[in-house]
Amino acid sequence: MATLQIKQVVKRFDDTEVLKGIDLEVNDREFVVFVGPSGCGKSTLLRIIAGLESATTGDLLIDGERINEVGPADRGLAMVFQSYALYPHMTVEDNMGFSLRLAGVGKQARREKVLEAARILQLEPLLDRKPKALSGGQRQRVAIGRAIVRNPSIFLFDEPLSNLDAALRVQMRIELARLHEELDATMIYVTHDQIEAMTMADKIVVLQGGEVEQVGSPMELYHHPCNRFVAGFIGSPKMNFLPVTAQAVSTSGVRVALPGGGTSEVAVNGEGAQAGDALELGIRPEHLLLDDQGPLSGQIKVIERLGGQTSLYVEMDDGIITITADGDVTYRVNEQVNFGFEPSRAHLFDGQGLALASLQRHPLSGLVRQDSRERVENSRERPEGGA
Amino acid sequence: MRTRTSGRTVGGLRSLSLQAPAVTLLLIWMLIPLGMTLWFSFQRYNLLMPGMEQFAGLENYRYLLSDPALWRAMGNTLVLVGSVLAISVIGGTLLAVLYQQDFFGRGVARVLAISPFFIMPTVSALVWQNMMMHPVNGVLAWFLGLFGLPAIDWFSSFPLLSIIIIVAWQWLPFALLILLTAMQSLDEDQVEAARMDGAGPVAVFFFITLPHLKRAISVVIMIQMIFLLTIFAEIYVTTSGGPGLATTNLAYLIYIRALLEFDVGGASAGGVIAIILANIVAIFLIRMVAKNLED
Amino acid sequence: MNTSRLQRFILAVLAWSITFVIFFPILWMILTGFKTEAQAIADPTLFFTPTLDSYAAVQGRADYFRFAYNSVYVAFGSTLLALMIGIPAAYSMAFLPTKRTKGTMLWMLSTKMLPPVGVLVPIYLIFRDLGMLDTRIGLTVIYTLMNLPIVIWMLYTFFKDLPKDILEAGRMDGANTRQEMLYLLIPLTLPGIASTGLLSVILSWNEAFWSLNLTSSRAAPLTAYIASFSSPEGLFWAKLSAASTMAVAPILIFGWLTQKQMVRGLTFGAVK
Numbered sequence: 001m002a003t004l005q006i007k008q009v010v011k012r013f014d015d016t017e018v019l020k021g022i023d024l025e026v027n028d029r030e031f032v033v034f035v036g037p038s039g040c041g042k043s044t045l046l047r048i049i050a051g052l053e054s055a056t057t058g059d060l061l062i063d064g065e066r067i068n069e070v071g072p073a074d075r076g077l078a079m080v081f082q083s084y085a086l087y088p089h090m091t092v093e094d095n096m097g098f099s100l101r102l103a104g105v106g107k108q109a110r111r112e113k114v115l116e117a118a119r120i121l122q123l124e125p126l127l128d129r130k131p132k133a134l135s136g137g138q139r140q141r142v143a144i145g146r147a148i149v150r151n152p153s154i155f156l157f158d159e160p161l162s163n164l165d166a167a168l169r170v171q172m173r174i175e176l177a178r179l180h181e182e183l184d185a186t187m188i189y190v191t192h193d194q195i196e197a198m199t200m201a202d203k204i205v206v207l208q209g210g211e212v213e214q215v216g217s218p219m220e221l222y223h224h225p226c227n228r229f230v231a232g233f234i235g236s237p238k239m240n241f242l243p244v245t246a247q248a249v250s251t252s253g254v255r256v257a258l259p260g261g262g263t264s265e266v267a268v269n270g271e272g273a274q275a276g277d278a279l280e281l282g283i284r285p286e287h288l289l290l291d292d293q294g295p296l297s298g299q300i301k302v303i304e305r306l307g308g309q310t311s312l313y314v315e316m317d318d319g320i321i322t323i324t325a326d327g328d329v330t331y332r333v334n335e336q337v338n339f340g341f342e343p344s345r346a347h348l349f350d351g352q353g354l355a356l357a358s359l360q361r362h363p364l365s366g367l368v369r370q371d372s373r374e375r376v377e378n379s380r381e382r383p384e385g386g387a
Numbered sequence: 388m389r390t391r392t393s394g395r396t397v398g399g400l401r402s403l404s405l406q407a408p409a410v411t412l413l414l415i416w417m418l419i420p421l422g423m424t425l426w427f428s429f430q431r432y433n434l435l436m437p438g439m440e441q442f443a444g445l446e447n448y449r450y451l452l453s454d455p456a457l458w459r460a461m462g463n464t465l466v467l468v469g470s471v472l473a474i475s476v477i478g479g480t481l482l483a484v485l486y487q488q489d490f491f492g493r494g495v496a497r498v499l500a501i502s503p504f505f506i507m508p509t510v511s512a513l514v515w516q517n518m519m520m521h522p523v524n525g526v527l528a529w530f531l532g533l534f535g536l537p538a539i540d541w542f543s544s545f546p547l548l549s550i551i552i553i554v555a556w557q558w559l560p561f562a563l564l565i566l567l568t569a570m571q572s573l574d575e576d577q578v579e580a581a582r583m584d585g586a587g588p589v590a591v592f593f594f595i596t597l598p599h600l601k602r603a604i605s606v607v608i609m610i611q612m613i614f615l616l617t618i619f620a621e622i623y624v625t626t627s628g629g630p631g632l633a634t635t636n637l638a639y640l641i642y643i644r645a646l647l648e649f650d651v652g653g654a655s656a657g658g659v660i661a662i663i664l665a666n667i668v669a670i671f672l673i674r675m676v677a678k679n680l681e682d
Numbered sequence: 683m684n685t686s687r688l689q690r691f692i693l694a695v696l697a698w699s700i701t702f703v704i705f706f707p708i709l710w711m712i713l714t715g716f717k718t719e720a721q722a723i724a725d726p727t728l729f730f731t732p733t734l735d736s737y738a739a740v741q742g743r744a745d746y747f748r749f750a751y752n753s754v755y756v757a758f759g760s761t762l763l764a765l766m767i768g769i770p771a772a773y774s775m776a777f778l779p780t781k782r783t784k785g786t787m788l789w790m791l792s793t794k795m796l797p798p799v800g801v802l803v804p805i806y807l808i809f810r811d812l813g814m815l816d817t818r819i820g821l822t823v824i825y826t827l828m829n830l831p832i833v834i835w836m837l838y839t840f841f842k843d844l845p846k847d848i849l850e851a852g853r854m855d856g857a858n859t860r861q862e863m864l865y866l867l868i869p870l871t872l873p874g875i876a877s878t879g880l881l882s883v884i885l886s887w888n889e890a891f892w893s894l895n896l897t898s899s900r901a902a903p904l905t906a907y908i909a910s911f912s913s914p915e916g917l918f919w920a921k922l923s924a925a926s927t928m929a930v931a932p933i934l935i936f937g938w939l940t941q942k943q944m945v946r947g948l949t950f951g952a953v954k
Binding site: 398405406408409410413416417419420421423424427458482486488489490491492493498499500501502503504505507508509510511513514515517518519524526529537556559560564568583611613616619620621623637638641642645651654655657658661666669 | 690693694696697698700701704705706707708710714723724725726750765770771773774775778786789790792793794795798799801802803804805806807808826827830831834859884886888890891894895904905906908909919922923926929930932934936937938941942
């Protein structure tokens, strides 16, 4: 179907550089998620791909052909907007068939295509309604339907779930994943919500300040974040960071002095690090273990019980640390706790915030979602739509 | 970030071609007559003496600036604009507060009260001149008679005031219309919060209502200024600028020069002065609009 | 509100008294139109036997409908033209803004502040030389230009309210600029366009400076027709009132129906 290459794309608005030279490849049938805090440039990048903005410099290629000068409608893309951007004066059917009408497709053929998309999305009973008479979730589906009807080579989604309530968001997430299977299409999805990124993506692109921080599968980003920003951004609750000092560097890893007197050897490549360096130790809340013999300690300030698990907010000298513990722990507020961690689960970051590379790759970190890998390998031909 | 300009080259060209007709027309509309006015103002040019045109330098201006009629007309213009603005803004604000209250038949009363704005100036001038202010058979004369007061011959005793009354009658409803709409967006919670804080109706008006209306009032002033600077029909129909020069404003003076005395040169010099005056006003107005454009 | 009944009664009386005073000249004009000439100059009374004599007499003046026709022609013609030129311009300002857009807009508005008297002479001479004096086309062009800045301003305000996403979705769906305007922008902002048009019609209908100076008989609209009553004929108050009523009635009704819409556009979004 379609691959997309982005080469050295820069976008400048007046004097501010919103995108600072983006390089990226999107493979055929891949579900790629652009994630980052607001203002990171992810929406601008998507709009450049869509053709709604033009890149200041750099190239865009679809299936190897430069499309910078091609108009948005002729790129073979379809976009689902954050606001859905349904045409309020048209019925659902007319909304979905508008692109075909503009392309001069006959009434009958138009209706068939719309009906097919409506069937996939279970929109049949709503075809005669106007957008005003639809619920948020239904509008969302119409917007997706409008994209499906165009039979695009790449689907673009601009934060499509951010206007839905929490329950509906979970449901639509599942539906989108199902749709990706069913349509077998390349999808690019923008969100600021890392959970959406983790649950749906084959490949996540983390952006910040107009630059790509890291590209990788969800598990790769989770287990091997390349810097402090990605480490903090991916995963919930956020990773904890503790200031530590390097004590010894060896081939088996870096031994660091923990606050409170203990030491621990983290299995990372210590090249470039020296004893005495100030480093930061990163540990996810779920990887901290409550242990009376543990090298770390602090006072519990807040306890959040979610039933299945408990979040403990523990005050140490260097700030508050979050620990995710079992749902049945019996601690109380103001209690003193000791805790530790498995060194293989810890991360080390240098003075610039860059991660020291792990010596062992996590077994899941190379994993693209099983099904999509099979798909790529089988590489079966998708029957051409009759557009 | 998402609302920003689209690509400069493509978008720029497209917007240029779409705006071209409007911009070109307005440019022609502005530059050609402006240039000609400027040119004529340096000519001795009277339509009654064709073929006698010649360069006159600043003579038209010298003549005009030394003509007491010009200063009188400018004074009249400013008095007219100033008083009508004052009446319509102050009156409009007070009436907006009144019509905001809940009373029987409010909707109908509102519509009736804004009606004068839709009446053409020639009609309102004639109705006022003949049927309201007529010294013998006018309604006002009859009304004063009820109290045993003598009738007033409005247009000879208070000519400029009469014009001001007519013009204000037309524009007060406009101010009311806009301010009333602005009032409706006033947050009731804010008023109630002020009440809880112990503010009486007067305090609510000065500390809540008036600040809320600030932008709407500036819009009223701006739009009215555009139209009031060029009041013409009301004078043309009723007093023809008289008695003497009592109701001659700048617009009417130029009209007299150009179309009654056929003195193109003199009229053009007057036009240039009117344009300069309008531009001085416009600079302030544009500032106000620019602020409104910000968001 | 805890207003007592008496207070409410006083409020209603006060408000209606003021309304009556403001509306009185119009009411009086309408009433006088149904009187005989003798009743018209008699002491004011609200009670009389209405007659249509004055209307008949006004209608008897053969030329009344020609003036009315001219008014309709010029007011609607200029409005249509202004909308046709203004919609694309306002579209590009609202949706394809450049660095110069704001300046262009302010400049356009500033041409509106150019006093017509300042350019009366050249326009008069140009019109004379082009043979456009006293023609409907000539007056239509002048009114188009006169209203264009305000029309563009108002349209811009209405267009700004339309989410940009919808037009972008249209662009993704393959709409070109013309289709975007025709299928999306215009249907979606029709109420705004209509009220802009109505204000333009009202302003053109009531405009008196250019119509009095550039027309004499053939193309003279109702403003000029009514102005002719300031001559000694004006003593016939009943006929004057009948004619005035007919001249303002359509626009008055337009105004009543659209006042709310109109304000929204006129205030440039400053008043929501």
